[in-house]
Amino acid sequence: MLGPALICPIGTALERTERTERTERRLPPHAVLRPDPDLLAGLEPQRQAVRKPRGAAVPETARRFREETLVGLDAVGTEALxxxxxxxxLSEQPEGNEPFARPTLILTGRQDEFVGHPDQFVLLVHYARAGFAVLDVVGHNLQIEQPHLFDTLMLEWLDLVEAES
Known part of the structure; x- marks a missing residue:
């Protein structure tokens, strides 16, 4: 492997049985730090509760979520999920072997209520050359909610991987 980019990884705490139940993961409460009051008006009522924006609720975030994420979620279906x-x-935990000594990027969202961000710090022990960023005003869709910062960090990681391949 040339080097992984872990985007909103789950860390080492896997279980979460109910959406409303907190588990072994340390998860922040739902927070929208940049709300747009008219944003949810265009969503069907059943999607409002499930697909609430996190972090930055702005029209561009909603548009990209609808066009890039929701399409995939709708296509896969509940049976496949x-x-x-x-x-x-996994049958073998990736972090159970020797430390990984190639360029790695770990990106998390401070307002990510699905996987959180504190539990991912333990990954740094295994990924000896990891860049690690907790992006503020970001939920679980950081590539959509903070696209410029996401792109900058990803391009830097790609440059590191390419330089060593």
Whole structure:
């Protein structure tokens, strides 16, 4: 492997049984720091609760979520997601081997209520050359919510990987 980019990784705490139940993960409460009061008006009522914006709720974020993320979630269906969830655990933990000594990037969102951000710090022990960033005003869709910062960090990581390949 040339070097991983871990975007909103789950860290080492895998389980979360109910959406409303907090688990072994340390998760922040739902927060929208840059709200747009008219933003949810265009969403169907059943999607408002499930697909609430996190971090920055601005029209561009909503548009990209609709066009880039929601399409995939709708296409995969609940049965396929249930099959994926039933095989969630890996047979070998990647962080159980020798420390990984190639360029790595770990990006998390401070307002990510799905995987959180504090639990990912433990990954730094294994990824000896990891760049690590916790982006503020960002939920679980950091590539959409902070695209310029995301692109800058990804391009820097790609340059490091290319220089060593």
């Amino acid at each position: 249930a099959r994926i969830r039933s095989n969630w655990r």
